[in-house]
Amino acid sequence: MPLIDDLKMEIDDDEYSRRAFLSALGLGAVAVAGLGTAITAVRYMWPEVLFEQETRYSVGAPGDIPEGMLVAMPEQKVYVFHGAEGFFAMTAVCTHLGCLTRYEKEEGRVFCPCHGSRFSTQGEVVGGPAPRPLPRLQLTLESGVLIVDASKTVEPDSVLKV
Numbered sequence: 001m002p003l004i005d006d007l008k009m010e011i012d013d014d015e016y017s018r019r020a021f022l023s024a025l026g027l028g029a030v031a032v033a034g035l036g037t038a039i040t041a042v043r044y045m046w047p048e049v050l051f052e053q054e055t056r057y058s059v060g061a062p063g064d065i066p067e068g069m070l071v072a073m074p075e076q077k078v079y080v081f082h083g084a085e086g087f088f089a090m091t092a093v094c095t096h097l098g099c100l101t102r103y104e105k106e107e108g109r110v111f112c113p114c115h116g117s118r119f120s121t122q123g124e125v126v127g128g129p130a131p132r133p134l135p136r137l138q139l140t141l142e143s144g145v146l147i148v149d150a151s152k153t154v155e156p157d158s159v160l161k162v
């Protein structure tokens with residue numbers, strides 16, 4: 001058992017290196033805890049913003065779309081058709097189980113590859129299990145450009161006269 005006099009003894013190299021190691025370990029733990037606290041504080045200050053996907057898409061000038069033409073925009077999941085009555089937009093998402101349809105120009109139809117539903121270029125069901133026509137979407141003319149809003153459906157007979 002060490003006596004009080006032992007404390008006045010010289011510290012040998014082994015004892016000194018152990019103390020240095022424990023001091024460094026303690027400082028390291030404090031540094032890690034401080035860094036974690038700082039990161040958490042900065043993260044707390046950073047705004048949590050939800051970036052919603054764009055739903056309004058530019059189609060182009062009406063004059064660039066001749067009557068009878070269907071404009072397919074697969075990335076936006078939207079079709080725009082220029083009929084005798086005017087322009088209208090409709091979704092490219094199948095009304096059966098939600099697959100993405102594709103426009104088959106040679107066949108003059110919209111086709112769903114999942115279960116074979118077929119739609120006319122006006123979105124009417126012409127075959128397959130789809131229960132409803134392709135819903136029409138809001139289409140407006142802004143500064144001479146057709147703009148479709150994929151987040152807003154409109155009446156089935158809605159047409160934009162230009």
Ligand code: FES
Nearest residue numbers: 094096097112115
């Ligand atoms: S999802 Fe289109 S036919 Fe089934």
